[in-house]
Amino acid sequence: MIVGNEKANQILEELLKRDTLSICLSGKEGLGKKSKALDLIGQILKVNTDEAAVHADLFFVEPTNSLIKLEKIRELIEFSHLKSYSGGRKFALINDAHLMNTESQNALLKLLEDPPEGQTIILITHKYDELLSTIRSRLIKVSYQKLTDDEIKTAVGRDLSTEVLILADGSVSKAKYYMDYDMSGLTDFVRAFLYRDGNYISKEPDVEDFKVMAAYATCVLKEMRKISCGEKSDLHDANIFQGKLNIKPDIIDRLLLKLDQAMSLYMGNFNKKNIFADLMMGNF
Incomplete structure (x- = not known):
């Protein structure tokens, strides 16, 4: 449709x-x-x-x-x-x-x-x-x-979570890709990234999984930035993490840059284990 x-x-x-x-x-x-x-x-x-x-x-x-x-x-x-x-x-x-x-x-x-x-x-x-x-x-x-959330729901023929709609960013094909994704795993990645959890990096993800993880972390951070500037967000993880960590906008910007750089490197012919380890444990 x-x-x-x-x-x-x-x-x-x-x-x-x-x-x-x-x-x-x-x-x-x-x-x-x-x-x-x-x-x-x-x-x-x-x-x-x-x-x-x-x-x-x-x-x-x-x-x-x-x-x-x-x-x-x-x-x-x-x-x-x-x-x-x-x-x-x-x-x-x-x-x-x-x-x-x-x-x-x-x-x-x-x-x-x-x-x-x-x-x-x-x-x-x-x-x-x-x-x-x-x-x-x-x-x-x-x-x-890009389509509205209601138009995306109509196109896929089912209700969708806030997380999927934010990841879809107005795209039906992205909504279809994300709607059966395990969001709890994405939340775990964001938590590990924000809390610098070294136990999370026992194995680097493959490229496709990392693309989704980085995309979701980017969405959460952008919503956290809105919250830090006094705006409201409907994204549960953004509200939870920003409520606990109260990260300043300039730090969020640096985290976003770190994610973007890691994604660019991950898509190339580089050592993915080192890239992932630096993302999760390196300075920012």
Whole structure:
């Protein structure tokens, strides 16, 4: 189910009534941008959404190993010069367009500036600023906003905890990822981090688990900062930890920086055991 962003979806629908243009759907992950684009393309091609994704008149580009290579864009350009299979319109859809390397983006420039008659090119990204300025200048941007908590609950079809909603940050895909996560384990991590508990670091977590732990700790710290500045928070752990520790805003900022640095290093080819140990026991 696609919920929210009615205005953006309406703008996209109106744009697609034109048959030759270049568009960028920009906004956080998990807002239904790709699903809506495929749905509307399917309506134009007179097929359902699943059939649209593999239709001969749609060239659908997805990243491979977190990269969209030049070869794939060259294939798209070749496709653009072919006649329509059904005798009507043609589409190119590039998902996670920010993962095009510089060569790929430069190769795409001419096609975006002057799409062949009857062809619509749609880029989808949650990192719009990582596209080259020359690419951005050739696109009609349609901005998608993060969803409200009620819209996320509607999309997933169930009630969600405050913890999941804060982690989701307006994204349905994140909400679905987090809603069955063991929040008690995340609370234990935050407690160990804040209390500098050396017993917690017997084994470093894998990358995916650490991403979730760091994301939750970041949410808790940001809510603790709000509390420290006299604001209210609905996050239980933030209220508990800030009530007990009364950490000052400048210290919270340093903890947030420490988490961010550890996350960056953890994603790289570094000694994860040392990174984790320094995060849990090092100075800040």
